[in-house]
Amino acid sequence: MSLTDRALGDRQQLSYIASQAADARLNVELETEGMTLNIGPQHPATHGTLRIIARLDGEQVVWAEPACGYMHRGYEKLTEVRTYPQVTTLVNRIDWLGSFANEVPFILAAEKLMEVEAPARAQHIRTILFELSRIANVSLFLGDLGVQLGAITPVFLAFRDREYVLNLIESATGGRFHPNFDRIGGLKDDLPAGWIDETRAVMKKLRGFCDQIEDLLFGNEIFQSRTRGIGVIPREVALQYGLSGANLRASGVDWDLRRDTQLPMAWNKADWKVWTHPDGDSFARCWIRLQETRESTKIVDQLLGSIPAGPVMAKVPKIIKVPEGEAWVSTENPLGEMGYYIVSRGDLGPFRVKIRSASFNNISITPWLLRGVYVPDIVTILASLYFILGDIDR
Amino acid sequence: MSTTSDTQPRITSVEEVKAALGDRLVDSFHKDDLWLRVRTDAWKSSMRTLRDTLGFQYFCFLSAIDWMPSPYGRGEDDPTEPAPERDTTIRQGYAGGETRMQVFARVSNPVTHVSVVVKVDVPEDSLSIESIHDVFAGANWHERETHEMFGIAFDGHPDLRNMYLPIDFEGFPLRKDFPLLARMVKPWPGIVDVEPLPGDDAEVGGDE
Amino acid sequence: MSAILAEVPYWGQSLLRVLGGLVAVLLPAGTIVYVFLFKMMSFMQSRLGPMEAGPYGSMQLFAEVGKWLQKEDIVPDRADARIFKMAPVIVLLSTFLLVAVVPFGPDVWFTDFETGIFYALAVSSISVLGILIAGWSSANKYSLLGGLRAAGQLIAYELPMVLAVIGVVIQAGTMNLQKIVVAQNSGSMFGIDTFGHPYLISQFVGFIIFMIAIQAELTQAPFDMPIAESELVSGYMTEYSGFRFLIFFIGEFATAGVFAMIASVLFLGGWGIPFSWFGWTSIDSIDNWMNIVGPLIMLTKMMLLAFIIMWIRFSYPRLREDQLQRFAWKGLIPVALLNIAVTSILKVVF
Numbered sequence: 001m002s003l004t005d006r007a008l009g010d011r012q013q014l015s016y017i018a019s020q021a022a023d024a025r026l027n028v029e030l031e032t033e034g035m036t037l038n039i040g041p042q043h044p045a046t047h048g049t050l051r052i053i054a055r056l057d058g059e060q061v062v063w064a065e066p067a068c069g070y071m072h073r074g075y076e077k078l079t080e081v082r083t084y085p086q087v088t089t090l091v092n093r094i095d096w097l098g099s100f101a102n103e104v105p106f107i108l109a110a111e112k113l114m115e116v117e118a119p120a121r122a123q124h125i126r127t128i129l130f131e132l133s134r135i136a137n138v139s140l141f142l143g144d145l146g147v148q149l150g151a152i153t154p155v156f157l158a159f160r161d162r163e164y165v166l167n168l169i170e171s172a173t174g175g176r177f178h179p180n181f182d183r184i185g186g187l188k189d190d191l192p193a194g195w196i197d198e199t200r201a202v203m204k205k206l207r208g209f210c211d212q213i214e215d216l217l218f219g220n221e222i223f224q225s226r227t228r229g230i231g232v233i234p235r236e237v238a239l240q241y242g243l244s245g246a247n248l249r250a251s252g253v254d255w256d257l258r259r260d261t262q263l264p265m266a267w268n269k270a271d272w273k274v275w276t277h278p279d280g281d282s283f284a285r286c287w288i289r290l291q292e293t294r295e296s297t298k299i300v301d302q303l304l305g306s307i308p309a310g311p312v313m314a315k316v317p318k319i320i321k322v323p324e325g326e327a328w329v330s331t332e333n334p335l336g337e338m339g340y341y342i343v344s345r346g347d348l349g350p351f352r353v354k355i356r357s358a359s360f361n362n363i364s365i366t367p368w369l370l371r372g373v374y375v376p377d378i379v380t381i382l383a384s385l386y387f388i389l390g391d392i393d394r
Numbered sequence: 395m396s397t398t399s400d401t402q403p404r405i406t407s408v409e410e411v412k413a414a415l416g417d418r419l420v421d422s423f424h425k426d427d428l429w430l431r432v433r434t435d436a437w438k439s440s441m442r443t444l445r446d447t448l449g450f451q452y453f454c455f456l457s458a459i460d461w462m463p464s465p466y467g468r469g470e471d472d473p474t475e476p477a478p479e480r481d482t483t484i485r486q487g488y489a490g491g492e493t494r495m496q497v498f499a500r501v502s503n504p505v506t507h508v509s510v511v512v513k514v515d516v517p518e519d520s521l522s523i524e525s526i527h528d529v530f531a532g533a534n535w536h537e538r539e540t541h542e543m544f545g546i547a548f549d550g551h552p553d554l555r556n557m558y559l560p561i562d563f564e565g566f567p568l569r570k571d572f573p574l575l576a577r578m579v580k581p582w583p584g585i586v587d588v589e590p591l592p593g594d595d596a597e598v599g600g601d602e
Numbered sequence: 603m604s605a606i607l608a609e610v611p612y613w614g615q616s617l618l619r620v621l622g623g624l625v626a627v628l629l630p631a632g633t634i635v636y637v638f639l640f641k642m643m644s645f646m647q648s649r650l651g652p653m654e655a656g657p658y659g660s661m662q663l664f665a666e667v668g669k670w671l672q673k674e675d676i677v678p679d680r681a682d683a684r685i686f687k688m689a690p691v692i693v694l695l696s697t698f699l700l701v702a703v704v705p706f707g708p709d710v711w712f713t714d715f716e717t718g719i720f721y722a723l724a725v726s727s728i729s730v731l732g733i734l735i736a737g738w739s740s741a742n743k744y745s746l747l748g749g750l751r752a753a754g755q756l757i758a759y760e761l762p763m764v765l766a767v768i769g770v771v772i773q774a775g776t777m778n779l780q781k782i783v784v785a786q787n788s789g790s791m792f793g794i795d796t797f798g799h800p801y802l803i804s805q806f807v808g809f810i811i812f813m814i815a816i817q818a819e820l821t822q823a824p825f826d827m828p829i830a831e832s833e834l835v836s837g838y839m840t841e842y843s844g845f846r847f848l849i850f851f852i853g854e855f856a857t858a859g860v861f862a863m864i865a866s867v868l869f870l871g872g873w874g875i876p877f878s879w880f881g882w883t884s885i886d887s888i889d890n891w892m893n894i895v896g897p898l899i900m901l902t903k904m905m906l907l908a909f910i911i912m913w914i915r916f917s918y919p920r921l922r923e924d925q926l927q928r929f930a931w932k933g934l935i936p937v938a939l940l941n942i943a944v945t946s947i948l949k950v951v952f
Contacts, residue, residue, distance in 0.1 A: 037743050059747075059923060069558035076543075077567055077574055081468045081582070112426075150823050150920030156647035222824050222919050239504060241532035242453040253504055255452075260507040326487045328427060328500070328511065330454075341500075341511075343459060343487055349468060356455040356500075364535040375747065376827070376922045393558060 018060065018372035034062055039378065041070050047144070048389025050363075052378065054370070064370035064378060066363055071393040079353040084110055084184060084320050087350065091340075092178040094357060095391045098137030098334040100129045100169065103182040106340045106353075108263060109329040110184050113322045113344055117264050121310040122186035127266040128199075128303050129172065129181065130331075131296045135206055136165045137334035138293045141386050142213050145286055148383035149226055154217050161209040164202040171195060184320055186313035196304050203297040210294045218287065227283040231369055231381035234280060241368075242361035245336030246292060247385060249276045250284035257332035265331075270302040282384035289386070321348055335359055335391055355394055359387035411510060414447050415440055423488040431489040431513045437497075438524040440512065444501055445529055450510065453530035454500040456537060458516070458544045461486050462494050464570040469577025493518050495546060501530070522547035543568035619712055626701050630859030630904055631852050632663050637905070638912040639855070646916055670851075673844030680741035681841065689739065690842065690849035692732030697856045699725040704863050705780045707873050707896030708888045718779035719771065722864060723764055726819065729857065730756040733821075733828065736850075737838035748837025751923050752821065752828035758930040759818035759825070765938035766812040769805050769945040770868045779864075783872035784885050790878075798876035802869045807941045809869045811934055816861045817911060818930070820854065824918040825926055858908055866903035873900040 035056045041049040049070035055062045075094065079087050091106050092099040104126060111117065118126070143158020166176040172191055173179035181188050217223055233243065238251040248255060256274040258267040275291040277284035322344045330339025336358025343352040362385050370378055408428055412419055418436035423429040432440040444450040461484045465477075484494050493515040502509035516523050525548035527534040535557065537548045542556045545566035556563065565572050610618070640662055644651030652659035677683050703718040705711040715721055733756070737749015771777055774785045789799030802809050818825035829837040836842075839850050866872055873896035882888050921929065 035743060037747075059751075069556075072558035074567065074574075080464065081574055081577055146919065150826065151918060152643075152823075153647050153916050156649060160648050216917070217919075220919060222921055225925055226919060226922060236451070237531070239451040240453055240530050242455065242530075255504050255507070326429070337454070339454070341457075341498075345463070351463075352459050354455065354457045354459075360535065361453075361455075361532055364532055368531070374922060374924065376920075 014372075037375075047387060050382075050387075050389055050392070052366075052370075052382075054375070054378065056375065059374050061370055061373050061375065061378065063367070065367050068363065068389075068392050071389045073390075073394065075355055075394040076353055079350055079355075081349065083348045084322060084350065087353070088182060089178075089180050091355075092180055093390060094355065094394055095137070095333065095335055095338070095359075095388050096177060097140055097388060098133035099177055100133040100173070100179050100181060101137075101331070101333045102338065103180070104130055104265075105329045105331045105333075105338055106342070107182045107184055108265075108331070109327045109340045109342045110320075110322055111264070112327045112329060113325050113342065114184065114316070114320075116185050116314055116316055118186040118314055119310050119312065120308045122312045122314075123264050124266045124269075124303060124307045125187055125191060125312065126182065128300055128307075129169065129179070130265070131300050131303075132165055132169055132199075134334040135293055135296050135300075136162055136169070138289050138296075139165070139206065139209065141289060142210075142217070142286075142293070145383050146217050148379050149223060151217060151220070151223070154213055157209060157212060157216075161206060164205055168195070168199055168202055171198075183313065185316035186311070190312050196307070199304055200301060203301050206297050207294060210290060210297075214290060218290065224283065226376070226380055227286060227384065228279075228281055230282045230373070230377050231384060232279070232281045233365065233369065237365070237368070238280070241365045243336070243365060244358050244361065245332065245334070246285055246288040247336065247362055249274070250288050251280035252276055252278045257330060257337055261330070263329065263331065266303055267299070269306065270299045272299050272302075282380050285384040285386070319348070321346060322350070330356065333358060335386065335388060336362060338391075357391040357394055359389075359391035360394075363387050363392055411444075411448060414443055418443075421490045425488075428508075428510045429489040429513065430510055431491065431515070434515050434517060434523065437514045438526050438529060441499070441501070441526045441529045444510070444512070449503045449505060450501040450508075452502040452504050453532040454502055454509065456497065456499040456526075456533050456540060458495055458497045458540045458546055458568075459487070460495055460544065460568065460570045461491065462570045466573045466577070468582070469574055470582045489513055491515055495521070495544060497523055497540065497546060499526070499533070499536075516546055520547075521545060522549055524549050525551040527551055542566070545569065623698060623701060623712065626704070626706070627697055627856045627860065628852070630863070630901070630908075631856035633901075633905065634855045634859050634908050634912070635663055636660060638908060642909070642912060643916050667848060670844055670848040675845065676841075676843050678741050678841050682739040682741075685735050685739040686841075687846070689732050689736035690846045690853065692735070693729045694849050694853040694856070696725055696728035696732070697853055697860055699728070700857075700860050700864070703779055704860065704867060704900075705783055705872060706900050707893040708885055710873075710893050710896060711780060714780055715778065717777045719767055719777045719782070719864075719868070722779075723760075723767065726861075727756075727760060729853075730760075733838050736842070737828075740838070740841040742841050744836075745838050745840045748828045748840070752838060754923065755818060755821070755825060755827060755926055755930075758927055759815045759934075762811050762930060762934035762938050763815035763819065765935065765942060766805075766808040766815065767868060769808040769938075769941050770801050772942070772945050772949055773801060773804060779867050779872075780885070783867055783874050786871040787874035788877045788882075788884070796876060796878060798871055798874070798878070800869060800871045805869065805941070805945070807937065808945075809865075811938050811941070812865055812869070813907070813910065814934060816858075816865065817914060818926070820858050820861065820911070822858070822911060822915040824914070824921050826915075826920050827923050827926060858911055859904055862904040862907035862911065863900060865907050866900065870903045870907070872903070873897065875899065 037054045037056055038051060039054060040051040051067040051070065052064055053067060054064040075090060078090055082090065087106060088103050091102050094102045139158050139162045143155035146152070146154035169179055170176045172195055173181035233251050235251045235253055238248050238253065254274060254276050259274060272295050275288050275295065277288055324344055324346045326341070326343050328339055328341045330337050338358050339356040341354040341356065342350050345351040369381060373381065408424060411428065411430070412422060415430070415432065418432050418440050419430055420433055421431040463481055465480060465482065467480060486496065491513065495516040496513050497516055498511055498513040500509060500511045514523065523546060525537055527537060537551050538554060538557045540546055541548060541554050542559055543566060548554060640651045640659060652662040655661040655665045677686055700722055702712045703715055703722050730753070733752045734749050737745045737752065770782065774782045776782060786800050787798040791797065791799050791803060821828045829839065839847060842850060877883065880889070
């Protein structure tokens with residue numbers, strides 16, 4: 001395969017050779033059948049019902065392949081029979097841990113077709129809620145990372161501190177997990193009284209949590225030896241498979257959709273940094289997510305101090321008919337790049353919506369990646385790639 | 395949306411792209427974003443040119459659109475009434491088209507952050523098109539999903555199994571003539587819920 | 603004590619020994635489970651733990667025992683039934699055999715072998731067999747992986763354990779555990795005998811190696827590859843439920859307690875307090891109340907070491923199997939051998 005020859009680093013080449021050797025051992029020397037192990041669909045390590053079919057030679061993987069679809073709900077077909085406001089409810093449930101972030105690209109795409117822009121206040125609050133959903137999502141990832149590797153304590157700290165963020169989201173939108181707050185043209189409601197001060201306090205707590213996790217988990221020698229050098233993804237391979245988010249930045253690609261695309265959101269009104277890492281291994285991916293969480297708290301702090309006054313909803317007709325056309329909007333969601341390609345025919349509802357979810361591409365790299373690694377490394381790699389089943393299976 | 399902060403490189407890139415594709419480009423549309431339609435037999439070579447010559451190395455997604463309007467509408471028909479007359483003309487979208495099904499893919503340039511949507515017509519008789527999995531490795535899974543949802547065959551794809559649906563599933567769900575079974579069983583009443591906007595008096599919403 | 607016991611008929615003595623054995627194994631197990639697993643782990647994870655059953659959840663263990671006892675006895679269809687049922691018993695068996703040599707007081711002991719520690723190390727390996735056959739007979743690929751990992755790990759970490767103990771044996775000059783206790787408590791360090799001579803100080807390296815080896819022998823994190831909950835669901839225990847799982851569970855914490863007891867005997871001075879505090883000169887001159895206080899002191903020291911074991915278990919992620927093996931063979935064993943060499947040289951010189 002030309003891909004492997006061209007784009008492999010040393011370690012990846014070694015593991016590819018190891019898997020070929022394991023294959024040869026299986027077929028030629030020992031004449032023993034390798035063991036086929038099904039990891040999942042019910043398994044503590046997979047974030048949901050993902051099934052990995054792994055062919056093992058002892059503890060080494062000869063090949064492994066994910067079989068998804070256990071959670072396929074047929075979203076793209078469902079959107080064709082719904083009106084635009086109804087699709088928002090549907091779309092919340094794709095990435096259910098950071099659900100506000102799922103609504104935003106869809107709403108922005110519809111607004112783009114209608115040539116309506118939400119007022120500045122709504123854009124600001126949308127950005128704040130978007131970053132809050134990112135913090136909620138990734139803080140669970142940081143705790144879960146510990147559990148996948150055997151450290152059972154950080155996950156409780158993660159859930160405890162995530163509760164504060166969920167309470168904030170609930171007090172603003174009415175829903176902890178599925179806010180359903182975005183509307184075409186703005187937001188459903190304004191913020192409640194006292195929300196800004198409370199959010200500031202919670203951001204401080206989250207920064208403390210990030211420091212705790214960095215000490216407890218990332219500083220641990222065992223964690224480092226389990227994640228450094230494991231699952232190295234070179235830059236070219238990452239781009240070809242369409243990896244996005246922290247996975248891509250961990251391979252050294254400096255690309256963040258918040259900074260590099262122009263959307264009617266408020267990210268350019270805050271001063272923040274894009275984190276990259278040259279290694280491309282599991283440690284890099286995990287480490288970048290930690291830094292991004294901290295960076296998100298800083299973005300929220302800055303935006304809280306500068307919310308403009310005004311309405312939260314633009315003048316849109318009561319019954320929304322989006323004019324004919326096609327639009328694509330993608331945003332830097334907690335899991336990666338999530339985008340919606342809306343084809344509209346001037347109806348009450350879309351003609352076709354293609355949902356580009358980040359985890360689908362992130363997981364498509366696993367057949368290439370999981371060769372020649374050990375069984376525990378499968379769990380490490382999946383944990384570091386970080387996917388949500390609803391995102392893969394839509 | 396995939397624009398860079400100043401407009402100058404974008405315009406240059408658009409011209410560059412059109413020049414590099416030459417006569418493989420059948421149609422294009424430029425409105426904030428760039429849509430291209432290439433010749434069916436030049437699908438793979440166009441993608442290869444985009445990747446190698448123009449630096450569009452990042453593969454975003456690949457899917458298909460079925461341009462026939464659904465004969466079932468939005469599943470709101472009263473099953474006791476005869477089916478209403480519906481418009482069945484096939485009208486393609488941006489960058490035109492000549493067939494009912496089109497495959498479209500989106501690729502980006504990670505350095506200049508310019509992206510492009512490439513569409514291609516799928517011939518109606520054979521309903522198959524070249525696979526680009528050896529140009530963009532990520533297309534492998536996307537082509538599998540498109541195949542099981544639309545029934546479009548991808549020549550040269552190593553492993554065109556079902557991704558989401560069971561092995562013995564019959565039919566291609568995302569085609570427009572495949573009904574959404576839940577709506578066949580129980581049609582939606584068809585009353586639009588209207589929410590009062592902030593500041594308005596609460597009004598209970600009306601009909602279509 | 604022996605005078606009182608001499609009047610009890612032989613069958614009475616045997617009954618007392620059996621009851622004593624049960625208490626010696628189950629009491630530490632229950633205490634460790636409640637104090638460390640239910641409460642300490644919960645507080646470390648910023649939650650309260652069981653609070654409903656009994657005051658502050660103290661009856662939770664009894665509730666759990668009752669729950670497990672009333673569950674259905676499931677044996678997988680393709681499992682080798684006889685061996686499947688035998689495996690948990692073998693694991694618990696080794697714990698009871700192990701506690702037989704631990705001294706709890708000057709006259710409170712079950713057996714007094716001259717080769718006490720040798721017997722203890724030999725018998726502790728029986729549990730490896732139990733784990734292996736549990737993994738193999740379950741007819742489950744996850745159990746098989748867990749059992750195979752356990753085989754490699756437990757055998758690899760037996761060696762550092764044995765080598766660490768040899769340093770203590772060289773220093774004490776005997777393998778008899780009672781005599782090791784006496785040697786520590788009646789000895790002196792650099793002429794000062796206020797603290798006796800716990801081998802924790804002079805055999806510090808051996809102590810560290812022994813604690814690490816115990817952590818691995820108990821398959822606790824960071825050495826819990828055989829169980830590895832996020833990969834193998836439950837490793838070799840996957841197919842066990844109800845009463846059999848209870849035996850594994852109790853066995854895990856009972857063995858932790860007994861190993862902690864042995865470690866406290868070897869390194870912390872066991873049931874004893876420095877003889878110089880009360881002017882005792884040899885084991886016969888110890889007062890009789892020590893037979894009651896001794897077991898309490900032993901319990902305290904055991905809880906201290908169990909605390910360390912559990913604390914590390916709740917904090918650290920797990921090592922991968924090859925890293926684990928590398929650590930044992932290339933790290934611990936050379937250090938342990940070095941420890942023996944230095945100890946023997948120093949023992950001869952001084």
